[in-house]
Amino acid sequence: MTVNTCRICGSAVRPCLDLGRQPVSNAFPRPADAGAETFFQLAVGVCTGCTMVQQLDVLGAEHMFTPDYPYRSSTSAGLRGHFAEVAQWLRETELTGPDPLVVEIGSNDGVMLRSLARAGIRHLGVDPCVGAGETAARDGVRVRVGFFDERSAAVIRAGEGPAQVIFGANTISHVGDLGSIFHGAVRLLADDGVLVIEDRYLGDILAHTKFDQIYDEHVYLFAIRSVRAAAHTYGLELVDTEPLDMHGGAMRFVVARPGRRTPTARLARMLAEEDRMGLASPAVFDRFRAGLETIAKDLVGLLTDLRAGGSTVAGYGATSKSATVTNYCGIGPGLVPLVYDSTPEKQGRVTPGMHIPIVDAARFAEPYPDYALLFAWNHADEIIGRERAFRESGGRWILYVPDVHLV
Ligand code: JHZ
Secondary structure (H helix, E strand, C coil), X not given: CECCECCCCCCEEEEEEEEEEEECCCCCCCHHHXXXXXXXXXXXXXXXXXXXXXXXXXXXXXXXXXXCCCCCHHHCHHHHHHHHHHHHHHHHHCCCCCCCEEEEECCCCCCCHHHXXXXXXXXXXXXXXXXXXXXXXXXXXXXXXXXXXXXHHXXXXXXXCCEEEEEEECCHHHCCCHHHHHHHHHHHEEEEEEEEEEEECHHHHHHCCCHHHXXXXXXXXXXXXXXXXXXXXXXXXXXXXXXXXXXXXXXXXXXXXXXXXCCXXXXXXXXXXXXXXXXXXXXXXXXXXXXXXXXXXXXXXXXXXXXXXXXXXXXXXXXXXXXXXXXXXXXXXXXXXXXXXXXXXXXXXXXXXXXXXXEEHHHCCCCCCCEEEECCHHHHHHHHHHCHHHHHCCCEEEECCCCCEEC
């Protein structure tokens, strides 16, 4: 459904970017089913009231977060490390009282909760994706299959009592009805509890032209000011923010009941910095659009030249993000004949919209391509480090964030 008023505060939304017709980014069809996919118009706007950047035309959650949703957080060593640190940080800061409860929204394969489960801390993951939840359960993580909203929060509270921590990483921005999450948090949080949100940060996306962070699942692109306004609208208060390295640049937002925590000096400082960047201004989005058009032109130009010169090229990482890149730029099997990926659920399938075949990353060296287009640029250190034999054999990585370059 296309909106022209803000889903949160109801003010007018000013359209600022249109990335065209796009498929569901995590729906990897079998080759025989390619062509019967769901598409939508990927366009974002800025709310003229609360400044929340949001998509104008949003797919229903049931199209995106299906029982067989293929993304697994644990495929990356970097993410495994990050979420082990999150669990440790929560244990040391928020979970020191008697028998605390942690609820994670979008617990995926249990990458964060498994550390807390091992430590014997009461926890519950909430996730609609059955396959990921089964993996989590094998690691001793308790999972409730379904979406988190006010109703499920009330059921959880009745059964388990209040939560000291509600955590959501790369999940909260995916929910069009943001109010359902915040109202659920209001129901479930202990009086002195916190809602901790980790998500992409608009400032980082705009500063580094990470246009592929815009795809169906990212209904909202969070900024400090807009998250603060949303929390306030739904009866909560943003009390702290902290930049994170996760996924190549993100932000942690800590939200509490009003007046229960003193907002930190760091929050005030970062909010002032953000205001100086003018994130909601048309000029910033004009620069972003010009930047992404340059990347698209340079990337297609490079791939076309390489293929015309007889070089072999493969993609690496069938990421959700790459749906935006391939579909916006028109990169199909003619330019990138296959994509390597370590996720069994994606192998043997084709990429959404452009239908590039996906092959097990274990076969990357059979033989190496001349060039590998790193769609999973957010895991560059990990992948380039592990695949160092590729460069030693003369191969080159192609990256396109913040500009098209070879390494
Ligand atoms: P990765 C997903 O985005 C979807 P994606 C979601 N919307 C979101 O916000 C973020 O995650 C958090 C593969 N891989 O992490 C695995 C290798 O093959 O960038 C994945 O398919 N070898 C919830 O999909 C893909 O690359 C490796 O060594 O953009 C990475 O996907 C590694 C590290 C990954 O997230």
